[in-house]
Amino acid sequence: MQKNVELKDFLLEKAWDLTEQWYDSLDKSDPTGVYSTKDPAAIKVLKEQNYSFHLLFCNLFVQDEDEFLRSLEKWVHAVASDDEHLSTPGHFIIREFFRTREQYLGFIQEFIADGTKSFSHEDVSLLNREVTNAIDKIVIWYMEKFHEFSLKRLRSQQEMINELSAPVITLNGDIALLPLVGDIDTMRAKYILEQTLHQCSEKSVSTLLIDLSGVVMIDTMVAHQLFQLIESLELIGVKAILSGIRPEIAQTSIQLGLNFDKVDVSSNLSRSIQTLFQTK
Structure with a gap:
């Protein structure tokens, strides 16, 4: 457990680095969506959302699963419902979740490689599995909410179109x-x-x-x-x-x-x- 707390602290210290590295390596050539925006305000919000995710995700290593997922509920709802993400194709969003997963797997290896902590192969395998399973569950949860909010927006737009299509x-x-x-x-x-x-x-x-x-x-x-x-x-x-x-x-x-x-x-x-x- 102590090693998990130290891993959490290690990742928390690098949370902003995770965000900056993620954004710097982002493919900004997407034809549409939040990741290709050049609006400074939108980029600032995007980074803040990513950074907030890291602050929450680090708790994966010290909380039980139910508590961990509950802590992410507000984040999932907020990001899945914002206009910028609703205008982004779902496969682009899934791609970024998976890139974030690779970031965590890489930082876990960096934490282990400093040689100050003793990790067995089973320990490393467990940590990697925890990260992979957690990201998979968050992706499914996020896309369910994304779909729900997309349908709400579509219905709202259709109602507006209908109102405009039958004006007396x-x-x-x-x-x-x-x-x-x-x-x-x-x-x-x-x-x-x-x-x-x-x-x-x-x-x-x-x-x-x-x-x-x-x-x-x-x-x-x-x-x-x-x-x-x-x-x-x-x-x-x-x-x-x-x-x-x-x-x-x-x-x-x-x-x-x-x-x-x-x-x-x-x-x-x-x-x-x-x-x-x-x-x-």
């Missing part, structure tokens, strides 16, 4: 515009329906222009969702007017047997707006 824009009084752009799949169509009804009710809209000039193609399910939106709007007292239907969409709609007889349709958005404002 007030034009004048109770007239509003819903400009639809890009591909619309079934999931997005459902979101558009829900958000449009909510926004029209919230903004007291009586007439909604739905402009499809930015939509290249729709499939059967999306087309039916669109008609469901128009019918739902009618139920809450909102008149829907379609504009900007591209020839491809018109052709697809006819092939699908969709009936536009009960829907006001205009060739383009400007004509719809002009007609509406003239009648107001």
Whole structure:
């Protein structure tokens, strides 16, 4: 046990050297991610994170496994959730964990080589195994959290994209515009329906222009969702007017047997707006 305490102290004294050596030997040519940053502030944070890891990891040799892993919990959560690491490919992060493992194995050999301590082959093998097993567990734990936080960020970004993809824009009084752009799949169509009804009710809209000039193609399910939106709007007292239907969409709609007889349709958005404002 005394030798383990001395090994811990030896590594603690070299903790900052470990960080500097690690950063100096870092492959900074990664195409993306925290390790290729040239921002001095980001580099400072990266080094501090690495140094904090060493201060905690040195306790591996004097703590039981449960206590040791508990001490790393805050570090794992903090680093796995920060934006710089979330923007770094996972395999780059794993690579750096493994390089850190090699650093520790090298410093253990340096500690043993000074000749002041007697280590058997079994002692050395045990220390190497402890380091390897600990890094392996931390990597798995870290990547689980990394995946969890990545999914949260992805969901948050998707929600923002969805909100921006279905904006009900007030034009004048109770007239509003819903400009639809890009591909619309079934999931997005459902979101558009829900958000449009909510926004029209919230903004007291009586007439909604739905402009499809930015939509290249729709499939059967999306087309039916669109008609469901128009019918739902009618139920809450909102008149829907379609504009900007591209020839491809018109052709697809006819092939699908969709009936536009009960829907006001205009060739383009400007004509719809002009007609509406003239009648107001």
